[in-house]
Amino acid sequence: MKVIWVLENIKGNKEFYSRLGTLTLLASVKLFRKHHKDSYLVLYCDSTTKELLHTLDVLYLWDEVIDYHHTRDVNRDVFWACSKLNVLSQQTEPVLLLDNDSLLHTNFYPYLKDEVLVSNFEVGKGYYPTAIDPNIRNLSYKTRWNTDSVNVSFLYLPDPEFTRHYAELSIKFMEEFTQMKVPNSQYLIFAEQLLLKHLLDKNNIKHKSVISTYWDCQKWDWSEDHNKGIWNYPESNKYFFHYGPLKGYIKAETGDLDYQKEIDMLENCIGFRILDESIFSKR
DSSP states (O other): OEEEEEEOOSSOSGGGOOHHHHHHHHHHHHHHHHHOSSOEEEEEEOHHHHHHHHHTTOGGGSSEEEEOOOOSOOOTTTOTTHHHHHHHTTOOSOEEEEOTTEEEOSOOGGGOSSSEEEEEEEEOTTTSOOTTSHHHHTSSSOOOOOOEEEEEEEEEEOOHHHHHHHHHHHHHHHHHHHHHTOOSTHHHHIIIIIHHHHHHHHTTOOEEEEEEEEEETTTTEEEEEOSSEEEOTTGGGGTEEEOTTHHHHHHHTOTTOOHHHHHHHHHHHHTSOOOOGGGOSOO
């Protein structure tokens, strides 16, 4: 099984990296290796990222580190995840793509069959731009859009032909949106997540989710359970956890969140401490 992480420094400087973000990446790959011995782990990254990871002496965690070079005419301030789609467009075999802050605490191989597997399904009504949005209407791809979507912090794609088709179309959307000068990253998740759900439904491709509870984007909360997933929420937290926006709340120590406790937990996952904290300019 080929498992991919992608980290592109879109700012081009070392202020891009945070201590928490780097530790979640290292914990993600260490935990995956722990629970999946027969795997081939690949990191796609730019030269600045590779230099940082070399300084930390952690490049050995992956079986292969591939130099990533941005080649698409995309505004990465808005479409910061374009690199993931660009990498997917190059794949010729089944792949699992993990976000750099996704942690797996069990063996997922029994669930990786002939179905696409995503993190969770989303209810996007009131959140995603729709056909009444002039930028959506101006896309060269014409269809009747609905607001169902999928979260791709965990994304298993068993059919490389479909993978490339989806990725190329997603990047095409980002390129067109860039020309339109769209204002925010809601158009990124439209091109990455809503498009994927649309293509899965349109092509009658079997798919399921790790978390069998809908995420309501407008309410910003978990909603009803469904029968096309593995574990409901919060049971899924024992086996799969995606930080996402929670990283910002941890850094700010919002509510009862404790930054140092989270750092200690992540360092326990990777099995060592990063002693030189001065390498990071921010939490």
